[in-house]
Amino acid sequence: MSSINGLDPSFYCLPVELIDGVFRQKKDSALGGSDLPTVRDLSSILSARYVKESGRLVIGERLYAGPVLVHRDGKGHSYALVDSGGKPVGAAHESGIVPEHVQSIAKRAMPLVSRSEALTPFESVDLRNAFIEPEFAEFAPDGTVISRRSWWSVLSETRAIIFGAPGSGKSTCLRRMALECERGEEDDPARLPVYMQLRHIQSSNSLEEAARSLFAGPPLLLETDTSQSIGEGADYLANALLLLDGLDEVPTHLQDEVLASMQGLAASGTAAAIFISTRERGYEWRIPGFKYFKLLPLPDSKVREWVYYRLTAEPPVPWRQFIASFEHSPKIRELCSNPLLLSIAVSAYRRSATLPASKAVLLESCLDAVTDRWDSTRGVVRDSQSWASPKMKVAALSRTAFFLHGKQGDLFTLEDFCSWNRPLGADRNLLLALQRHTGLVTQVGSEDRWSFAHRTIADYLTARFVVFDTDDSAKTLRGLMKHERWRDVWSYSCGIAHDATPLILMVLHNETFTKRHRFDAIADAFSQELFCSDDASELALKEVKAFLSSALRPLLLSQRSRTVTTRVALVRKFRFEDEQRNSAATEAKSRLLVNVVGSLSALRRGVLGERLVSWLEKSKHEAMRTLAALLDKDAALSANASVENGRVHLTVVQDRPNFQLEAIESRPDAPNATQR
Numbered sequence: 001m002s003s004i005n006g007l008d009p010s011f012y013c014l015p016v017e018l019i020d021g022v023f024r025q026k027k028d029s030a031l032g033g034s035d036l037p038t039v040r041d042l043s044s045i046l047s048a049r050y051v052k053e054s055g056r057l058v059i060g061e062r063l064y065a066g067p068v069l070v071h072r073d074g075k076g077h078s079y080a081l082v083d084s085g086g087k088p089v090g091a092a093h094e095s096g097i098v099p100e101h102v103q104s105i106a107k108r109a110m111p112l113v114s115r116s117e118a119l120t121p122f123e124s125v126d127l128r129n130a131f132i133e134p135e136f137a138e139f140a141p142d143g144t145v146i147s148r149r150s151w152w153s154v155l156s157e158t159r160a161i162i163f164g165a166p167g168s169g170k171s172t173c174l175r176r177m178a179l180e181c182e183r184g185e186e187d188d189p190a191r192l193p194v195y196m197q198l199r200h201i202q203s204s205n206s207l208e209e210a211a212r213s214l215f216a217g218p219p220l221l222l223e224t225d226t227s228q229s230i231g232e233g234a235d236y237l238a239n240a241l242l243l244l245d246g247l248d249e250v251p252t253h254l255q256d257e258v259l260a261s262m263q264g265l266a267a268s269g270t271a272a273a274i275f276i277s278t279r280e281r282g283y284e285w286r287i288p289g290f291k292y293f294k295l296l297p298l299p300d301s302k303v304r305e306w307v308y309y310r311l312t313a314e315p316p317v318p319w320r321q322f323i324a325s326f327e328h329s330p331k332i333r334e335l336c337s338n339p340l341l342l343s344i345a346v347s348a349y350r351r352s353a354t355l356p357a358s359k360a361v362l363l364e365s366c367l368d369a370v371t372d373r374w375d376s377t378r379g380v381v382r383d384s385q386s387w388a389s390p391k392m393k394v395a396a397l398s399r400t401a402f403f404l405h406g407k408q409g410d411l412f413t414l415e416d417f418c419s420w421n422r423p424l425g426a427d428r429n430l431l432l433a434l435q436r437h438t439g440l441v442t443q444v445g446s447e448d449r450w451s452f453a454h455r456t457i458a459d460y461l462t463a464r465f466v467v468f469d470t471d472d473s474a475k476t477l478r479g480l481m482k483h484e485r486w487r488d489v490w491s492y493s494c495g496i497a498h499d500a501t502p503l504i505l506m507v508l509h510n511e512t513f514t515k516r517h518r519f520d521a522i523a524d525a526f527s528q529e530l531f532c533s534d535d536a537s538e539l540a541l542k543e544v545k546a547f548l549s550s551a552l553r554p555l556l557l558s559q560r561s562r563t564v565t566t567r568v569a570l571v572r573k574f575r576f577e578d579e580q581r582n583s584a585a586t587e588a589k590s591r592l593l594v595n596v597v598g599s600l601s602a603l604r605r606g607v608l609g610e611r612l613v614s615w616l617e618k619s620k621h622e623a624m625r626t627l628a629a630l631l632d633k634d635a636a637l638s639a640n641a642s643v644e645n646g647r648v649h650l651t652v653v654q655d656r657p658n659f660q661l662e663a664i665e666s667r668p669d670a671p672n673a674t675q676r
Contacts, residue, residue, distance in 0.1 A: 011083070132298070135296045192240045303336060371440075402469075408485075499532060544603065601631065
């Protein structure tokens with residue numbers, strides 16, 4: 001305690017009361033100005049009855065440490081000394097926001113951060129109960145991976161930049177971080193979440209305005225004039241969790257200014273925790289003092305978890321069929337490790353039972369999302385130049401993919417890009433825009449080497465060019481089909497074309513194809529929403545029947561029931577050409593059988609499905625009739641094979657009923673089918 005002598009008589013006396021060890025502004029007290037008495041006005045009372053102490057003050061929802069005038073006998077008002085603006089004099093700003101106010105303030109931000117961003121409101125996910133914890137790779141500025149990190153370990157950091165591809169979950173992570181603040185407890189003080197979408201920034205000076213706009217009522221975080229940079233208001237952020245979402249979405253002409261403003265914030269010494277999200281190529285290592293984390297693709301286990309949640313939500317729809325089909329398409333599975341593309345696939349399935357096997361439809365939705373809808377739905381305008389339009393992006397991507405396929409390579413240079421896209425007037429700016437805006441092309445290292453981020457997308461873009469930008473798609477592909485990668489392009493082209501008849505006939509009449517190659521191609525193409533003539537469909541079905549007759553007729557069937565599953569032993573004799581039991585040939589046969597099962601399941605969902613099942617049902621061979629019974633349009637078959645003692649053990653599982661076929665392909669000298 002000390003005497004009040006020597007106080008500036010012009011200071012104002014703000015009535016406060018002691019509650020739980022903290023002096024709090026009385027609710028009916030004015031904040032400052034002529035409504036408050038001055039030290040001069042109360043000098044006689046203060047001199048006789050009051051002493052000066054140091055204490056913790058709460059004024060305007062802010063916490064300070066400074067002088068307080070208290071009554072000697074603990075009676076009457078206590079006073080905080082403030083200036084004409086109501087700010088304590090001689091007091092230090094202690095922790096930014098009063099801890100007990102954090103949860104109530106955070107709740108006001110919940111409507112903004114409680115749901116994920118999505119292409120449509122229906123696809124948005126409630127992050128309070130449906131958040132799938134991601135994993136990260138921590139890496140150094142030079143790109144060297146340091147370690148693998150969990151969600152909770154990254155959440156414990158105070159300075160971090162979250163990188164990821166378009167739709168990888170960067171915004172979702174930051175929003176979930178804001179939700180975690182609502183759970184603060186006494187032994188784990190909560191921070192005030194300030195979630196800012198940087199795409200709404202109109203100038204580097206409006207970061208403070210964006211922070212204020214998140215909350216109703218008076219400013220809770222920043223009291224600086226809006227002409228100041230965010231760095232100058234750093235002291236007021238001491239107890240904040242500052243979540244700056246989408247550095248790559250800041251308009252191009254503002255990026256340098258906004259980065260400079262963030263550098264000022266980082267260098268200010270503020271105790272605020274700061275997390276920034278950006279696409280990898282939207283950041284150039286210009287904010288020191290941060291750790292770098294990259295979102296990893298979703299593993300299959302987390303994909304299943306997410307799909308289960310989305311498809312069992314109201315109204316629930318069967319989800320096992322989606323997973324079964326998904327797992328039999330490695331290329332689609334790779335794409336769907338990205339949450340945005342997975343969401344597109346699941347939403348398509350929920351709306352129309354369209355499985356990921358309908359590749360062309362799904363990939364067109366993905367392409368539309370990353371070149372246009374993902375930005376336009378959220379109001380992001382990355383650049384106003386005509387060459388940055390969605391139409392121009394798709395045209396340039398398609399031309400680049402087609403000519404890159406022609407090189408039979410995966411890398412191209414800026415010179416290649418400009419040459420291939422000369423009709424579009426393309427230059428370096430367009431290539432950089434494709435990199436920043438879509439994430440579909442990426443620079444390999446620091447050299448002038450570029451590639452597509454997803455080979456599947458590159459194949460699909462090539463097919464788009466073949467169908468829409470060449471005079472005769474079948475003629476264009478005819479001489480290229482000897483290369484396996486062009487067969488994928490052919491399949492996508494069939495799914496895109498308004499009439500796939502010429503493309504189908506081109507493969508059926510291609511004598512360089514083996515029966516196996518034709519069967520695989522037809523199964524791949526006809527698993528999609530395909531449009532072709534009846535004659536082409538009949539010829540394709542005839543080819544399928546011929547191959548299946550060769551592959552399946554020798555199978556003999558024996559069957560018996562068990563409690564949990566029905567196990568069926570399929571035993572087939574197989575003669576190798578040279579009568580030798582060649583392990584490599586046996587392995588090849590096992591892969592063939594697995595492939596046939598997957599192709600049958602895919603064909604069942606396409607336009608040939610009904611006729612294929614009808615043909616199998618009429619077969620004289622019980623094994624083929626059993627397969628027909630398993631080929632339910634609303635279910636999918638999966639298969640795995642192993643080789644033991646020269647025999648191929650094949651297990652076929654229909655995902656919905658618990659039904660299995662166990663096939664044992666015998667050695668050349670094995671007896672015919674026997675009961676097991």
